[in-house]
Amino acid sequence: xxxxxxxxxxxxxxxICILVVFxxxxxxxxxxxxxxxxxxxxxxxxxxxxxxxxxxxxxxPLFFFISGYLYFRGGNEFSVNQYITKTHSRIxxxxxxxxxxxxxxxxxxxxxxxxxxxxxxxxxxxxAEYGLSDFLMAYWNAREGFPIxxxxxxxxxxxxxxxxxxxxxxxxxxxxxxxxxxxxxLSFGPQDAYWLLGAYCALQEVDFVKWTKKLFYxxxxxxxxxxxxxxxxxxxxxxxxxxxYVLSGVCAITGxxxxxxxxxxxxxxxxxxxxxxxxxxxxxxxILLLMCKLWCRYTPxxxxxxxxxxxxxxxxxxxxxxxxxxxxxxxxxxILTVLNGGRI
Numbered sequence: 001x002x003x004x005x006x007x008x009x010x011x012x013x014x015x016i017c018i019l020v021v022f023x024x025x026x027x028x029x030x031x032x033x034x035x036x037x038x039x040x041x042x043x044x045x046x047x048x049x050x051x052x053x054x055x056x057x058x059x060x061p062l063f064f065f066i067s068g069y070l071y072f073r074g075g076n077e078f079s080v081n082q083y084i085t086k087t088h089s090r091i092x093x094x095x096x097x098x099x100x101x102x103x104x105x106x107x108x109x110x111x112x113x114x115x116x117x118x119x120x121x122x123x124x125x126x127x128a129e130y131g132l133s134d135f136l137m138a139y140w141n142a143r144e145g146f147p148i149x150x151x152x153x154x155x156x157x158x159x160x161x162x163x164x165x166x167x168x169x170x171x172x173x174x175x176x177x178x179x180x181x182x183x184x185x186l187s188f189g190p191q192d193a194y195w196l197l198g199a200y201c202a203l204q205e206v207d208f209v210k211w212t213k214k215l216f217y218x219x220x221x222x223x224x225x226x227x228x229x230x231x232x233x234x235x236x237x238x239x240x241x242x243x244x245y246v247l248s249g250v251c252a253i254t255g256x257x258x259x260x261x262x263x264x265x266x267x268x269x270x271x272x273x274x275x276x277x278x279x280x281x282x283x284x285x286x287i288l289l290l291m292c293k294l295w296c297r298y299t300p301x302x303x304x305x306x307x308x309x310x311x312x313x314x315x316x317x318x319x320x321x322x323x324x325x326x327x328x329x330x331x332x333x334x335i336l337t338v339l340n341g342g343r344i
Contacts, residue, residue, distance in 0.1 A: 001073045008209050008258050009066055014273040016253070017280050019059035020151065021314045023052050024285045027296055027306045044306040054227035057242070058249025060154060061194040065250060067158055068198025069208070071165060078169045090162050093341035098147075098155045100339055101282045102139050105149040112290060150285050161195050172200045186247065194250065209258045216255030223248040278343050279336075280321040288317045 027044065071086065072078065110127035124143055125134060138148040146153045161168070172178035178200050185193035201208045212219070226245035230238050295309040328336040329344060337344055 002207065002209075004258070004262075005207070005209050007261055008254065009070070010274050011257050011261055011270055012062065012066065012254065013277040014270070014280075015257070016059045016062055017277040018314070018318065019056040020063075020281060021284050021288065021318060023056045023059065024151070024288055025052060025292065025310055025314045027292060027309055042303045044303045044310065047307060048310055049231070050227060054230075054245070055223075055249065058223075058246050058253060061191045061246055062250045062253060063154060064158075064192055064194040065198035065201075065208075068161070068195035068200075069202045070198075071162065071195075072169070072199045072202035074202070078166070078173075083166060086165070087162065090159065093343070094155050094159050094162075097278070097282065097339055097341040098152055098159070099139065101149045101152060102147050105286050106135070106138055108286060109148065112286075116290070149282060151281055154281075157192050158195070161192065165199075168196060168199055169203070172196065172203050175204055178204065186243065191246075208254065212251045212255035213258045213262075214255075215251045216259060219248045219251035219255060223252045275340070275343050276322055276325045279325045279340050280318060282339075283321050283324070284317045287320070288313055291317065 026048065106127060113126045113128070130138070134142075140147060140156065142148040143150070147156060171181055182193075182197050182200050185196050189196075200206070223245050226241055226248065230241045230245065233241055291313045292309065295313060296306075299305045299309065325336070328339075333344065
């Protein structure tokens with residue numbers, strides 16, 4: 001892997017994680033007393049839709065792309081021993097943190113439901129009502145396809161993709177067959193399809209940084225325009241346009257970082273921030289949801305206050321997460337190492 005590719009991947013991690021945080025920043029919330037905040041129209045909805053359901057939707061596909069590329073980095077050799085080694089390393093980097101974070105948030109939800117009972121939506125069982133099957137499903141599909149720590153569906157799916165990697169290797173190692181599969185996957189598949197695209201680029205030794213830098217000045221305006229075009233379309237056509245703007249967003253974000261760091265070192269700050277990205281990814285959503293609910297409960301439901309909350313809550317959770325990471329690195333580094341999958 002060329003040093004520039006490694007540098008761009010490192011530089012991408014934290015900014016992409018910020019986009020993921022904004023996906024989950026919403027002032028449309030429901031409380032257990034049946035009151036709700038669900039704003040339609042106005043500047044808040046316009047800003048939220050353009051950022052959270054527009055710009056930010058390229059973040060998770062880009063994470064999948066990076067993960068697929070790193071899994072097969074180094075060319076087209078993939079042996080049984082390599083598969084065993086990669087699987088073993090992902091027990092530490094994915095499985096153990098996945099189990100621990102979901103367990104922590106089972107406890108956190110139980111505590112929160114007792115301290116702030118009115119803050120729950122009333123749409124799901126409380127933790128106190130869980131049976132054995134509910135506790136087991138909390139680690140896989142607790143709520144609408146997500147584990148109890150919602151963003152970790154990404155880690156769950158990564159583990160599945162890693163287990164199936166020998167099959168994907170045989171499908172993607174052929175340049176023509178692999179290209180056909182990638183086109184079909186990106187046209188009809190979920191966000192996970194970008195893992196296949198990343199794997200294909202690694203196996204075929206495609207310099208994606210070079211290509212996205214070339215495409216940047218076309219991909220950026222296309223990305224920004226298609227998001228707005230998507231708003232006025234019917235569902236089936238909107239889905240096609242959405243897939244196009246997600247792909248153009250992946251190209252634009254990667255090309256932007258590649259151009260920005262073309263002749264610059266990453267610096268110690270970016271190297272530090274990329275180590276905090278997994279911690280922020282795993283930590284933010286349940287806490288952010290509670291913060292958004294508290295904001296909506298105790299501030300006026302006007303456009304101005306909703307817009308302030310929409311930007312303030314993500315910034316606050318990012319700062320809180322970074323502070324906790326720094327404190328744990330200083331005082332409990334071994335615990336942090338396990339929670340962060342060895343990424344410190």
